[in-house]
Amino acid sequence: MxxxxxxxxxxxxxxxxxxxxxxxxxxxxxxxxxxxxxxxxxxxxxxxxxxxxxxxxxxxxxxxxxxxxxxxxxxxxxxxxxxxxxxxxxxxxxxxxxxxxxxxxxxxxxxxxxxxxxxxxxxxxxxxxxxxxxxxxxxxxxxxxxxxxxxxxxxxxxxxxxxxxxxxxxxxxxxxxxTDPQETEVSDAVDRIIAEIRNIAAPGESGKRNAGPLYDLVQNVETINAALLPGEAGVRHAGAVYAALAALDPAQIAAAVTAAVPAETAKQVAALLGGK
The missing domain is CATH 2.70.70.10 (Glucose Permease (Domain IIA))
Known part of the structure; x- marks a missing residue:
């Protein structure tokens, strides 16, 4: 119900x-x-x-x-x-x-x-x-x-x-x-299932309850997502990972790749990254 x-x-x-x-x-x-x-x-x-x-x-x-x-x-x-x-x-x-x-x-x-x-x-x-x-x-x-x-x-x-x-x-x-007892029983069972689903993703509250088993997972996903998102004017700053990647110089990346991989492969990657 x-x-x-x-x-x-x-x-x-x-x-x-x-x-x-x-x-x-x-x-x-x-x-x-x-x-x-x-x-x-x-x-x-x-x-x-x-x-x-x-x-x-x-x-x-x-x-x-x-x-x-x-x-x-x-x-x-x-x-x-x-x-x-x-x-x-x-x-x-x-x-x-x-x-x-x-x-x-x-x-x-x-x-x-x-x-x-x-x-x-x-x-x-x-x-x-x-x-x-x-x-x-x-x-x-x-x-x-x-x-x-x-x-x-x-x-x-x-x-x-x-x-x-x-x-x-x-x-x-x-x-x-x-009311029909069977109808009431089914309704109560549905209510209990919904309540349990909400509980397993609920945060902890000091002195009242521990966090649900899925809460930490949800928080981790949100944290990762926030770190990867670009900035949006008036809404949020760019995530730390996104900002770090945006600050990198493609030419420097190309030079590093050139020094680390076979010449032909490095040439192909450098071309994709805008290096010489």
Whole structure:
């Protein structure tokens, strides 16, 4: 079982994750969430059981704010889903908040009403809800400020559950009804498999857990890749290996080859490297 989309299946997205790189407030990697085109006052539902990390409007001191959020998001709710490796979800531009920081929420609970708020920055071009997603071990120093596509985690619709295995009680509370035990068992097994896959590549955290067995391998691959990459203006410096190779003089290489290999072979290599 995945996490819930905030709106019914019929609601369309107006800007997808990764779209329009560098446009307006979008980072170099593109839009760092999904925008859902909904009228002001549309109920926004929680993706799953969890805790409200933040409910309100961020200020402009981004370094002190969770996820480096700013006032651009207007009235926001940030949820941390239950589980050691569960993601965070951000819901922005709301007109009214129905939860408070530190509050526990249930899957499908109405946490806000959508809107068009943006902290007075005028970045919002019309009524919508911005939904962002941070993985549990997020790194804000990426070209999407650590965000990943919410649809990697959001796969389910509340309407399917409300018509089947759950129903709404007063004030948006959830009343669970019976479900097929076999269906629940399969769903739980899938959740455990996904959690285990995430765990084996997870970094260590002092006093909590050791790094997963694949974490060091992933880090080594990233380190090698970074060393080999060329520079890109405004994005990164050239990797150490790339920079060292770029600094070499082809004529010097040709001369060294000439001294080290048979004359005919050296001549061929020297010609390729631009030597005399």
């Amino acid at each position: 995945g996490y819930l989309f905030p709106f019914p299946r019929a609601v369309k997205r107006s800007q997808d994750f990764g779209a329009n790189p560098g446009w307006g407030p979008n980072p170099p990697g593109g839009h760092n969430g999904d925008d859902w085109a909904v009228p002001v006052g549309t109920p926004v539902r929680a993706a799953g059981d969890g805790e409200v990390v933040f409910a309100g409007q961020f200020d402009d001191t981004y370094a002190d704010n969770f996820g480096w959020n700013l006032m651009y998001g207007g009235l926001m709710v940030v949820l941390n889903m239950n589980g050691a490796t569960a993601p965070y979800f951000e819901y922005g531009h709301n007109s009214e908040l129905r939860v408070k920081t530190g509050q526990r929420v249930k899957r499908g609970q109405i946490i806000a009403l959508s809107g068009n708020t943006d902290g007075g920055t005028n970045v919002s071009t019309g009524p919508h809800c911005h939904v962002g997603c941070l993985p549990f071990n997020f790194n804000l120093n990426t070209n999407t400020y650590g965000r990943v596509n919410p649809r990697l985690f959001m796969t389910d619709y509340w309407e399917d559950e409300a018509n089947g295995s759950a129903s709404l009680g007063p004030a948006g509370d959830i009343k669970e009804t019976t």
